[in-house]
Amino acid sequence: NVAQDLPQLPIIPQGVSRSNFNKAIADLSEQIGSDNVSVVDKPPKDDGWYMEHATTHDMMHVTPSREFMASAIAYPGSTAEVQTIVQWANKYRIPIFPISMGRNLGYGGAAPRVPGSVVIDLGRRMNKILDIDPDDYTCLLEPGVSFYALYEEVQKRGYKHMWIDTPDLGGGSVVGNTLDRGVGYTPYGDHWAVHSGLEVVLPTGEVIRTGMGALPNNNTWQTFPYGFGPHTDGLFSQSNFGIVTKMGMALMPAAPDHESFMYTFQHESDLPQIIDIIRPLRISNILENVAQLRTAVQTLAVTGRPKTDFYTGSGRIPQDVVEAEAAKLPIGKAYWIYYGMSYGPKHIRQYKLDIIDAEFRKVSGAKRIDPATIPKDNYFWSRDKIAAGEPDLEELLWCNWVPNGSHIAFSPVSPIRGKDATVLFEICNRRQDQHGCEIFPAFCVGLREMHLIVECVFDKHDPEACEAALACMRGMVDDAAKLGYGEYRTHLALMDQVAGTYNWNDGALMKFNERLKDALDPNGIMAPGKSGIWPARYRGRGWEM
Ligand code: ADP
Incomplete structure (x- = not known):
């Protein structure tokens, strides 16, 4: 139902007349070939799915989809054609928005920030x-x-x-x-x-x-x-x-050999202890990869079954239901699940795995799940592939949790410290309850910091659910910023807000970015508003959201 309430198509970028737009498109078609320019003059058939997603808008729209919709898509075949398109955009003052393949779902997909931008889809022809x-x-x-x-x-x-x-x-x-x-x-x-x-x-x-x-x-x-x-x-x-x-x-x-492992922990309150155990192990490279700590609810969701299979009440699935259902899976009853991999020949792996085991077992109730007991269709084996560099798509399964499942992410970073993890997790829980959303948090632990990736899943065809998801995100961004936490990446709809939190010294960094923007892009045609950076032509004119 992306067609609902759409204005006249194509959406013409503000400040450009329809006739000039048509003239510009005819000119571009002549320059790079009409097969390589596609005007969005009909409502998109649908949002598509991950591998065949719509590139006209955000397939996981959290605002009405016209908010971030392209007027046309251009498909350059070479660097020279990209230059041609950029020069064309300068001539007609038409905003352009480059994507490679447009699959950064949860952050805006293929959509441009300014409605009516021409999306430059580099991926279709420049794929060598x-x-x-x-x-x-x-x-x-x-x-x-x-x-x-x-x-x-x-x-x-x-x-x-x-x-x-x-x-x-x-x-x-x-x-x-x-x-x-x-x-x-x-x-x-x-x-x-x-x-x-x-x-x-x-x-x-x-x-x-x-x-x-x-x-x-x-x-x-x-x-x-x-x-x-x-x-x-x-x-x-x-x-x-x-x-x-x-x-x-x-x-x-290539690692000469590798081995995935999994630990489960029983209580929500184990979080700070687990994170404080992870920190020295990760910094010293005993834990060798960006490993993940997830909650059991996400483990239910990656079975691909809808939430209603487990719970038909309203609001967030209760923890006792999660635990009872998780107990039926190979992982068993758990609150937290840690996925990791060890690389190298057996004797080297064993040295590291023994240290990891001794450390994790300090958490009361911690269990190591023997991979030999995990069925081949379990999500564990998807993580095993990914940690060995083999691409996979299983992660998408948790979108089935709600009908028309979409997701948007809140992704703050922090040091690898128990107290930071607790503070951020509390923010998530409080906002999730306030807005009645369902979120899947995952701590992804890098060498000196961790990203907490909080995916909120919602029914994109339910306006109230969209509104709740966005309000939940906005609340979390604000709460986190007040305590000194910032996001590493964000959705188009949140870019202004997140950029606004990086405001030390009276917004000195944004002022610097704006100076660069104005020097490099005097006509303000390149992805205006991306990462909260607006060119002079747009700045202070009500574009921020
Ligand atoms: P993916 O398909 O890998 O998920 P996207 O094509 O959706 O990635 O791009 C992710 C983000 O990076 C988008 O915000 C997009 O504007 C930006 N981006 C992608 N490719 C380029 C590029 N080649 N040059 C500049 N920015 C890009």
């Missing part, structure tokens, strides 16, 4: 793996290469000595995910940290290469990320300062 170097363990990719495609190519070439790293869902773009600072679950899970070298089309149409890429004929673009002078790469991550057309990345040497 330009290089995989089996000696340096690096690759060079275009934006349309998904984690699946990269994985399959590594297999096809018989490079058994190399692994890729994949996030929870493997259908997204490696470039898109990395630019949005997404994470995966092998020791190379911090994608941004292991990227090396970008090619970027700037908002005025020039192309630059960062790092060693600026030195002609170099052979170190993918092996040394910094080059010479200021390290500019950060400007192009979670920003609206350019369109990335190529990205290099390190690949991981």
Whole structure:
């Protein structure tokens, strides 16, 4: 029902007349071919599903979908065509919004921040793996290469000595995910940290290469990320300062062997103790990957069964029901579930696993679940694949929890400390109860910090549920900021709010970003509003939400 209440289509960007828009589209079609421009003049048939998602809007819309809807989609086939589109946008003052594949669900999907923007879908035609170097363990990719495609190519070439790293869902773009600072679950899970070298089309149409890429004929673009002078790469991550057309990345040497493990803990109140145990183990690399601590309710949901299979009352599923139902699964009764993996030959793994076991067993009631007892169709084995760099889609199953299941995420970061975990978890519980939402929190533990990824699942066809989900998110962002916690990434609808929390010294960082924006993008055409950065033409004119 995305068609409901849609205004006249296509949605024309504010400040552009319909006739000028039509003229501009005709001009663009002439320049890059009419097959490569698609005007959104009919309501989208539906939202599609993950692998065939609509690129006209956010398939997991939490606001009426027209809020973030494209006027047209352009499909460039080369860096030169991206330049052409950018120059075209400057000429007609039409906002553009680049996506790689548009699958960053929970954060806005393929949707632009400003309604009527022309979405630049890089992924459809710019999908080449330009290089995989089996000696340096690096690759060079275009934006349309998904984690699946990269994985399959590594297999096809018989490079058994190399692994890729994949996030929870493997259908997204490696470039898109990395630019949005997404994470995966092998020791190379911090994608941004292991990227090396970008090619970027700037908002005025020039192309630059960062790092060693600026030195002609170099052979170190993918092996040394910094080059010479200021390290500019950060400007192009979670920003609206350019369109990335190529990205290099390190690949991981395949572990000679690996073994997933799982611990369960019985009480909600075990949280701070578990986190304080994890911290030194993670920092010293005894826990080797971005490991996860999840709640039992999510374990019920990843069976793919709807909530009504377990509970038909209103509001959040009661904890006693969760525990009784979890007890019927192979995992058994539990509140928290820890998923981890150990890498290396048996004797090295055993050394680490023994330390982990001794530490986790300090939590009263902790259990190690023997993987041999876990059926092959259990979610544990999906985590096992992902932690070994094999893409998977099982994570999507928890969207079945409610009809027309969608999700939006609240993703604060904190040090790996029990007291921080407790404070953030309390915020989630309080706001969840206040708004009657269902949330799935997961602590994802990096080397010095943890991301708490709180997915709120809601029925996107139920306006009240959408409103509740958004209000819950907004409440959590505010509560967290008051206590000094910020988000690492957010949905389009929350970008202004989250950017507003990073306001030290009278908003000095945003003022700096705005100066950069105005210098680099004088006509304000590139993804206005992304990450809360508005160009001069839009600033202070009521666009913030
Ligand atoms: P994915 O398909 O990997 O989930 P998306 O294509 O949805 O990733 O992109 C995630 C975010 O990163 C979006 O906000 C998008 O605007 C931005 N982005 C993606 N690709 C590029 C790119 N090539 N250049 C600049 N920004 C990009």
